[in-house]
Amino acid sequence: MAYKDRVKPELLRIYEILLTRTKISKDAYYYFLNLKKGFDGESLFDEYTKQFKIDHLFLNDLQLEVRNSSFQIDALMISTKVLVLYEIKNFEGLYQWGKEKFTRTSGTFLENPTMQLEKTKVRLELLLLEKGYSLKVEAYVIFVNPEFTLLGAPSDANFILPSQILGHFRNVQAPAQLNAEQIKMAEMLANQHDPIYPRKNPHYNYSDLNKGIICPECGTLSKIYSGYFHSCNKREKKVNVKKAIQSSIEDFRTLFPEDKLTSSRIMDWCGCGNQKRIYRVLRNDYQMIGKNRGRYYG
Structure with a gap:
């Protein structure tokens, strides 16, 4: 056990x-x-x-x-x-x-x-x-x-x-x-147990990373998507866009734990998709902190 x-x-x-x-x-x-x-x-x-x-x-x-x-x-x-x-x-x-x-x-x-x-x-x-x-x-x-x-x-x-x-x-x-x-x-x-023990992280910059949503099953990156489902070229199956957005947001938090989750940053991170879908995921799955331009999610 x-x-x-x-x-x-x-x-x-x-x-x-x-x-x-x-x-x-x-x-x-x-x-x-x-x-x-x-x-x-x-x-x-x-x-x-x-x-x-x-x-x-x-x-x-x-x-x-x-x-x-x-x-x-x-x-x-x-x-x-x-x-x-x-x-x-x-x-x-x-x-x-x-x-x-x-x-x-x-x-x-x-x-x-x-x-x-x-x-x-x-x-x-x-x-x-x-x-x-x-x-x-x-x-x-x-x-x-x-x-x-x-x-x-x-x-x-x-x-x-x-x-x-x-x-x-x-x-x-x-x-x-x-x-x-x-x-x-x-x-x-x-x-x-110390979960945050020293380790040598790879070097990366936000600007150098490709934007889009990731297929949770195979990791394929889609730069353009719309609707509730998106066709994954690699798996030839439908990808639930909401789940892909959620997964991509968690990826962002893993790579950039010190950055705030703002709607503008996540919309850019998830690529050229339906911005209302992204905003809905942030609003429903994360806690809104602050108001107006200083608003972010945690």
């Missing part, structure tokens, strides 16, 4: 929006692909926990800090006797294990995630100790991609390989009643 649900990282959302409205550099695109692949892997992990209906508490995507050192946890399972820390990896391909790196026959390599896992485990234990908890912490790197193979890994490595995932989750299915202290600990960790 998820005590703290996983949400799509805001940085990933920013890149997804930018890809529909502008061209980004090759390096930025590869960075986006890595972000997306990581989130896809974490979502696949969540599907396993839902599939087995595990009774223990899960806290997903925690950003924590202890002694001025920040650390990130992909997933943490709280049971009656132990905490299980999961570092989720969505690697694919054939690799040879090494103490510091995994290497392919082509010569490319990946950093051995055990090094990061140990740092995260120690920092979690320090945080728990500072908060008055001494529960045992187990830590695993779990490789969720079925197309990943690792050769030569030592038998005592804290790895859960794709072929071991089902067996691992079967072993943790035993129902156990969590006590109030463990639920209190889960609440403490969730409250310690």
